[in-house]
Amino acid sequence: MRYLVWVLRLLVFVVVLLFALKNTEPVKVSFFADYALANVPLIVVMLVAFLLGLMLGLLLMVLHVMRKKREITKLKRDVAQLKDKLKNPEVPADPVAAETIAPLAPL
Template sequence: MRYLVWVLRLLVFVLVLLFALKNTGPVDIHFYSDYTVTGIPLIVVMLVTFVLGALFGLLLAVPALMRRRRETRKLQRDLRRLQDRYAHPAVQTQAVAPETVAPLSPL
């Protein structure tokens, strides 16, 4: 399964690379308030867009990853505590009432 995932990743990378190499013509980028940048290769625009999208996706995933990591640490700590409790049980001595050992005789 691991090899299949890597083959698919390689295939997607090659397809994106070929697509990017076919689109190297200059383009004009229009920003707000009539600010225009002219003559930028389309491959650069696609690369910048991809990097910004990946960073934005990672930024959105960070809180969930931190939450999972915190929950994992808590569960591991609980597991260690339970393993210690069952590996080394505490000797519990309860006070036994004298009547339980030797009942009182009637007078």
């Protein structure tokens, strides 16, 4: 299995390398306010766009994971409290007489 993973990694590396070698034409990259970069290799532009998208995706994923971890921690705490209540049920300090809830006879 290890060899298969390394073969797949090598194959992906070769494909990406060939893709990069085929996309070396210079392009003009225009930004806002008439700011532009000229003669930037196309593969560099594509790589920067890919890395920015990857970082944004990872940031969103980390925020989602942190929110889920907080929720799991809260739920575990709630479960522990409920288990504690099951083990040690609370006995009312002042028991209420049945007559106060439902009188036996009207006056």
